Amino acid sequence: MLAEALEHLVRGIVDNPDDVRVSAKTLRRGDLLEVRVHPDDLGRVIGRGGRTARALRSVVGALATDGSVRVDVVDVDRR
Amino acid sequence: MSESTAGASTTDDRTVRLEEEGEIAADYLEELLDIADLDGDIDLDIRFGRAAVEVLSEDGGKDLDRLVGRDGEVLDALQELTRLAVQVKTGERSRLMLDVAGFRAARRAELTKLGESAVAEVRKSGEKVALEPLNAFERKVVHDVVAAAGLVSDSQGDEPHRHVVIHPADAAEGTSSADDAHTESAAGSVRSGSEVAEATSDAPTESAGMVE
Numbered sequence: 001m002l003a004e005a006l007e008h009l010v011r012g013i014v015d016n017p018d019d020v021r022v023s024a025k026t027l028r029r030g031d032l033l034e035v036r037v038h039p040d041d042l043g044r045v046i047g048r049g050g051r052t053a054r055a056l057r058s059v060v061g062a063l064a065t066d067g068s069v070r071v072d073v074v075d076v077d078r079r
Numbered sequence: 080m081s082e083s084t085a086g087a088s089t090t091d092d093r094t095v096r097l098e099e100e101g102e103i104a105a106d107y108l109e110e111l112l113d114i115a116d117l118d119g120d121i122d123l124d125i126r127f128g129r130a131a132v133e134v135l136s137e138d139g140g141k142d143l144d145r146l147v148g149r150d151g152e153v154l155d156a157l158q159e160l161t162r163l164a165v166q167v168k169t170g171e172r173s174r175l176m177l178d179v180a181g182f183r184a185a186r187r188a189e190l191t192k193l194g195e196s197a198v199a200e201v202r203k204s205g206e207k208v209a210l211e212p213l214n215a216f217e218r219k220v221v222h223d224v225v226a227a228a229g230l231v232s233d234s235q236g237d238e239p240h241r242h243v244v245i246h247p248a249d250a251a252e253g254t255s256s257a258d259d260a261h262t263e264s265a266a267g268s269v270r271s272g273s274e275v276a277e278a279t280s281d282a283p284t285e286s287a288g289m290v291e
Binding site: 044055059063 | 107110114116148155156157164167
């Protein structure tokens with residue numbers, strides 16, 4: 001659910017929604033969600049001073065019902 | 080809570096634009112609620128010349144409180160994202176106000192009381208009064224209360240210490256105009272020309288929740 005919610009939140013704020021990928025990994029300390037977007041949208045997802053990335057973390061964190069979740073915006077898409 | 084749409088400057092075009100903002104925001108939020116399996120109704124309005132979007136609990140449950148967070152922190156984040164979602168669709172910066180489960184409405188009522196008692200204190204003492212630091216939305220509420228009472232206020236200091244200062248009535252006479260006094264200083268806020276143009280004389284232009 002969290003990955004899906006994050007994907008929706010990001011898709012809505014970028015110019016290239018079809019290029020948004022969110023992958024979920026389980027780490028020892030909790031879940032990690034990695035966001036990949038079109039290079040042109042990277043600045044938009046991070047925001048000035050990281051403001052947008054912080055907002056994404058805040059909302060996703062609020063939706064996480066069990067334990068902590070980390071959200072990373074991956075800045076080079078090498079898939 | 081006093082509510083009004085913008086004054087005589089409102090045009091039909093502008094109303095249409097604000098309605099469109101609300102609809103884009105509602106789509107964005109509705110799908111989020113759906114994914115997160117949260118129940119909520121979305122209410123759209125235009126208030127203070129902005130699109131007002133409210134997520135209300137269907138059954139009075141506490142589920143939505145998660146989207147408010149401590150001190151409305153999550154709500155501010157969600158508002159920010161919703162504004163961006165609107166901006167990407169319309170190409171214009173949005174100043175929409177988001178509320179969840181009546182959080183801002185309740186805070187607005189508290190701040191209205193705070194503003195009114197500070198106005199009474201300024202009238203009684205004839206001295207200016209500085210309030211505790213407040214966020215942009217909260218300062219806007221207080222500026223509106225002060226303006227409605229016929230006094231002048233401005234915001235001083237830098238975030239996170241930015242606070243409202245209310246001036247006694249006679250202090251305003253020497254200044255060039257009351258508008259200048261309760262408009263945010265250029266250094267304190269980032270605002271586009273169109274947003275300044277939207278400001279009306281009875282609405283201080285501090286933009287609640289905006290990047291400052």
